[in-house]
Amino acid sequence: MKFVDEVSIHVKAGDGGNGMMSFRREKFIEKGGPNGGDGGDGGSIFMEADANLNTLVDYRYTRRFNARNGEKGGSTDCTGHKGEDLILPVPVGTTVIDANTQEIIGDLTRPGQRLLVVQGGWHGLGNARFKSSTNRAPRQTSPGKPGEARDLKLELKVLADVGLLGLPNAGKSTFIRAVSAAKPKVADYPFTTLVPNLGVVSVGRYKSFVVADIPGLIEGAAEGAGLGIRFLKHLARTRLLLHLVDMAPLDLSDPAEAAETIIHELSKFSPALADRDRWLVLNKSDQILEEEREARMQDVIKRINWTGPVYVISALEREGTEALSQDIMRYLDERTLRIAEEPAYAEALAELDQRIEDEARARLQALDDQRALRRAGVRSVDDISDEEFDEYEDDEDGPEIIYVRD
Numbered sequence: 356m357k358f359v360d361e362v363s364i365h366v367k368a369g370d371g372g373n374g375m376m377s378f379r380r381e382k383f384i385e386k387g388g389p390n391g392g393d394g395g396d397g398g399s400i401f402m403e404a405d406a407n408l409n410t411l412v413d414y415r416y417t418r419r420f421n422a423r424n425g426e427k428g429g430s431t432d433c434t435g436h437k438g439e440d441l442i443l444p445v446p447v448g449t450t451v452i453d454a455n456t457q458e459i460i461g462d463l464t465r466p467g468q469r470l471l472v473v474q475g476g477w478h479g480l481g482n483a484r485f486k487s488s489t490n491r492a493p494r495q496t497s498p499g500k501p502g503e504a505r506d507l508k509l510e511l512k513v514l515a516d517v518g519l520l521g522l523p524n525a526g527k528s529t530f531i532r533a534v535s536a537a538k539p540k541v542a543d544y545p546f547t548t549l550v551p552n553l554g555v556v557s558v559g560r561y562k563s564f565v566v567a568d569i570p571g572l573i574e575g576a577a578e579g580a581g582l583g584i585r586f587l588k589h590l591a592r593t594r595l596l597l598h599l600v601d602m603a604p605l606d607l608s609d610p611a612e613a614a615e616t617i618i619h620e621l622s623k624f625s626p627a628l629a630d631r632d633r634w635l636v637l638n639k640s641d642q643i644l645e646e647e648r649e650a651r652m653q654d655v656i657k658r659i660n661w662t663g664p665v666y667v668i669s670a671l672e673r674e675g676t677e678a679l680s681q682d683i684m685r686y687l688d689e690r691t692l693r694i695a696e697e698p699a700y701a702e703a704l705a706e707l708d709q710r711i712e713d714e715a716r717a718r719l720q721a722l723d724d725q726r727a728l729r730r731a732g733v734r735s736v737d738d739i740s741d742e743e744f745d746e747y748e749d750d751e752d753g754p755e756i757i758y759v760r761d
Contacts, residue, residue, distance in 0.1 A: 360551075371396055372424065373496065386491075390481075391496060394479040397424055397502040398437070402449070402451055402469065411445065422439070428481045445463060522617065525601045528552065530668075532554075533670045534556045539568060551568065625715050
């Protein structure tokens with residue numbers, strides 16, 4: 356099934372039914388009085404998190420959703436039937452955003468959680484509601500209110516405990532195959548991974564955590580190059596990042612420079628995401644001699660000024676992966692315990708999570724705006740070089756125009 360993590364849809368709640376104007380007419384009963392009933396409320400639209408879904412592809416082809424209108428009222432004080440609510444299933448981890456105001460309506464993070472996105476219209480009143488001591492036969496009714504309508508943007512972020520970072524061909528997919536039952540595609544060329552992959556790592560009998568593998572990053576990814584920038588948002592909800600570095604690249608590139616590239620692009624995309632706990636994992640140790648491993652590891656650590664945990668593994672041969680999985684599980688357990696015992700620590704983590712969400716959304720929105728301008732043939736002021744800017748000279752006969760750059 357095709358993986359889709361962003362869609363735009365239009366939702367329209369049902370209109371309320373109109374009130375009825377009628378009067379009681381029976382044999383031997385004259386002036387029976389008003390008996391027009393109220394209309395029914397319009398149907399509302401809800402989003403519901405479904406644990407059985409993992410993509411938004413269903414909303415790629417069907418983009419307009421309308422709930423049923425309420426029926427009009429009937430005679431003999433009969434109320435119209437309420438419009439049926441419409442429930443739209445979405446994957447767990449979906450964020451619902453108002454496309455016009457960029458307001459976050461809600462976040463569906465638990466299976467079965469429901470979110471009201473548009474409210475159905477209020478019912479109209481029948482003429483029986485307007486009778487009084489001075490007006491015994493009212494001919495007044497009220498129409499139903501129109502239902503709300505919204506343009507929504509749905510964003511899916513996979514829910515994982517650990518996220519994998521690295522250049523293409525760093526061994527991320529091989530690592531997730533080694534520690535879990537997931538079977539992502541693995542090949543000897545870059546950009547093998549095109550969509551995020553999730554794997555459940557079992558540690559012991561009753562403990563496990565989820566690992567997310569995203570497409571590799573390349574230099575310039577923060578400006579939209581490559582694939583990984585679109586999927587970095589999936590790492591916003593992780594609790595730990597594993598930075599995988601190829602110790603023996605086939606193109607003989609420098610591992611330290613590869614590590615610096617990822618750190619630089621991560622910081623440009625979201626400085627808060629760069630502050631997330633991150634471990635350095637040097638992969639493909641089986642490709643170099645054992646006596647050279649320590650020297651190469653120390654060289655990478657020194658050149659990037661690394662102070663965090665460091666692991667040397669071979670995902671292909673499954674060397675060091677078990678110890679790494681055990682340490683990750685221990686870290687996650689200690690982190691959960693500390694959140695429960697230290698409110699200040701929990702508050703700081705919540706603030707960091709919110710900063711990551713805000714920065715990631717702002718960065719992706721800026722890239723979308725730039726792409727829309729290029730598609731429309733409009734160039735931003737920031738994209739114009741100084742030489743091109745100086746070419747715009749004013750005519751001597753016309754009014755003087757002064758260009759000001761922000």
